Amino acid sequence: MASPKDPVTEASAQKLRLSKEIVLAGALDLVDTEGLDALTMRRLGQELNCDPMSLYRYAENRAALLDGVSELVFNELEIFPHDPDWKAQLRRIAHDLRLLALRHPNVVPLLVTRPLSTPLGLRPLGTLRPLEQILSLLVDAGFEPTDALHVYRAYYGFLYGHILNELQEFIVDPEENEVLLRLGLHRLPAKDFPRLRALAPVLADYDGAAELDQGLTILLCGLESSLTQSVPSATD
Amino acid sequence: MASPKDPVTEASAQKLRLSKEIVLAGALDLVDTEGLDALTMRRLGQELNCDPMSLYRYAENRAALLDGVSELVFNELEIFPHDPDWKAQLRRIAHDLRLLALRHPNVVPLLVTRPLSTPLGLRPLGTLRPLEQILSLLVDAGFEPTDALHVYRAYYGFLYGHILNELQEFIVDPEENEVLLRLGLHRLPAKDFPRLRALAPVLADYDGAAELDQGLTILLCGLESSLTQSVPSATD
DNA sequence: CGGCTACAGTCTACATTGTAGGGAACCTGC
DNA sequence: GCAGGTTCCCTACAATGTAGACTGTAGCCG
Structure with missing residues (x-):
């Protein structure tokens, strides 16, 4: 019978051997989809499903990880x-x-x-x-x-x-179709920022x-x- | 008799009232002298000698602190x-x-x-x-x-x-007077980076x-x- | 076959971080 | 003196990076 957490039922949970390439690719993926802050050792470990500590075998540091990602790009x-x-x-x-x-x-x-x-x-x-x-x-x-x-x-x-x-x-909220709002420019005091506000439509495209x-x-x-x-x- | 840590003996320990300006100025100072990573709430508190939590009265976030520093500059x-x-x-x-x-x-x-x-x-x-x-x-x-x-x-x-x-x-180690070393360029494989290495003297000044x-x-x-x-x- | 070595991966533990929540101390109007 | 708001401090907690010891496995040599 299967153990409570059958590894097979967890899709793509086959844990293949890690490698520097895999680790970095995973890191890049994570950064691309969730931002820089999401790239933590624990999170990346979870993503590659391996122990966070394993990563240190392929990247000396978190900093080295970041460097690796730059290099990859x-x-x-x-x-x-x-x-x-x-x-x-x-x-x-x-x-x-x-x-x-x-x-x-x-x-x-x-x-x-x-x-x-x-x-x-x-x-x-x-x-x-x-x-x-x-x-x-x-x-x-x-x-x-x-x-x-x-x-x-x-x-x-x-x-x-x-x-x-x-x-x-970058546009903040593409749903919003009033340009001032879309860029968040409505917050600027009209008196101090006339030029900027006037340029909203140009900024938008x-x-x-x-x-x-x-x-x-x-x-x-x-x-x-x-x-x-x-x-x-x-x-x- | 004086308490073990007499506040007067600690130079410049007079704790004046905080203000947004003081906090931000302190933050900028810290960043300038010790780098971005040194700017932690606790460290800044220690610098301004106040409780780290006090800072949240003047900066909503650490992020807001950073923004404030940018603005100041x-x-x-x-x-x-x-x-x-x-x-x-x-x-x-x-x-x-x-x-x-x-x-x-x-x-x-x-x-x-x-x-x-x-x-x-x-x-x-x-x-x-x-x-x-x-x-x-x-x-x-x-x-x-x-x-x-x-x-x-x-x-x-x-x-x-x-x-x-x-x-x-920036020059890494101004003490070192051999240019290749000073810029850390000696580490580059000469075969792959001939141009860069040859330009060392120009890079240096x-x-x-x-x-x-x-x-x-x-x-x-x-x-x-x-x-x-x-x-x-x-x-x- | 038995035991040794080397390495990949894991577990536990700790110091450091940002920050919530609740009080303590202080100032300001009456 | 006192109510009410502001400022500050303390404690506590979850999350992070990472050190260090441990486990398992694969390969090799005798």
């Missing part, structure tokens, strides 16, 4: 570091990263803040790979390495900024992709001019 | 929304905000991530004021409100991005202000051209 980003058309490539990467962020909005705080507490060299390698590859791309395109770094910074800075901006302006592209055009334009009229290098 | 930023020279003003604001971030590096994660979990209309007012004021600035400068919003987004996005970039590249200014030039340039050759509005 970054690995979804594909970069072709030898594309001769660097501008097109940067455009594509930007849009890909944007979509990535929209797919994993709850992870974005991680992507943005974890590096702040981890010195560059000690970050998970997956996190640094985009940097390296974009540098490659730019150097191949003819930038001096130093300039490539500067370009990278301008580019990535802009990109991060855009993503943060866009995610910030934010076309992130278009906005990103527009910004990219400005940026890439400026960057290119800095390439063509670059200081004549001694070796060139 | 944002209030350090001064904006003159009616400066006729909008470009100079935007430049100045950018540099001010940068310095603000350098002064309160531990708060930056808050500034960046709190808004992600709070819909626009429900944020602390102090957080929204810069937005409103910059919109004013731009509209006064001749932008259509809608365009002003777009400009604001590009501008603030870039600015946030830059700040994140710059803070990420990062002139944030210059970099910011350079980016601003590109950006403002592009923005201005979008102003002068703006689509001819019907009312103009």
Whole structure:
């Protein structure tokens, strides 16, 4: 006869061997569906149905878990570091990263803040790979390495900024069809925030992709001019 | 005779009446000197020497405390929304905000991530004021409100991005004078990260202000051209 | 076959966190 | 002096991360 809690009756309760991949995938899943706060050791254990303590075999810390999740997400980003058309490539990467962020909005705080507490060299390698590859791309395109770094910074800075901006302006309650309410703007004193309130309709239909592209055009334009009229290098 | 713990002997133990300002100032202080994690109710209570529970009279939540700290920092930023020279003003604001971030590096994660979990209309007012004021600035400068919003987004996005970039590249151990080591880059496999490693010296002396200014030039340039050759509005 | 080692997973236990609920102390009007 | 509200403090509880010891199992060597 079956024990009171027959493991078979509990759907998907077959406990297969854990692995770093499984643990991280579970963690990402949990973060995606329930937010960062839901990612506790106990909760994740329950999700993978294993003992919370088992997890420590695959992630030293909770912090390491978070790093792992960041890395996992970054690995979804594909970069072709030898594309001769660097501008097109940067455009594509930007849009890909944007979509990535929209797919994993709850992870974005991680992507943005974890590096702040981890010195560059000690970050998970997956996190640094985009940097390296974009540098490659730019150097191949003819930038001096130093300039490539500067370009990278301008580019990535802009990109991060855009993503943060866009995610910030999520609609609160899509059911509500009065715009002021939908964005919670009705709470703002009309006297102090006339501009903001007046822009409610515009805020409501934010076309992130278009906005990103527009910004990219400005940026890439400026960057290119800095390439063509670059200081004549001694070796060139 | 004195009680075992004479309150007078404990320097600065005079417990003055609490207030929201005092609590928030204490919180900011704690975050600045010891980091975000050090800001716990108990710890803050100990710092202000009062019972941790007292704090709940002035901040509903720990989250509210965090919001308060953000707001406090944002209030350090001064904006003159009616400066006729909008470009100079935007430049100045950018540099001010940068310095603000350098002064309160531990708060930056808050500034960046709190808004992600709070819909626009429900944020602390102090957080929204810069937005409103910059919109004013731009509209006064001749932008259509809608365009002003777009400009604001590009501008603030870039600015946030830059700040994140710059803070990420903090030097780990200034004692160490070998650059690779100082940035922790020695850990990176030389085969996979040639560019990054080669750039170590450049990474090490990062002139944030210059970099910011350079980016601003590109950006403002592009923005201005979008102003002068703006689509001819019907009312103009 | 018997026993040894190594590792995966589990259990228990503890310090630390945010915060509810109930009183104690104090100030302010009469 | 006293009623009523405000401010503060104490206790208590559930949840968290994680250390440390324990159990089971698989593989290997004699």
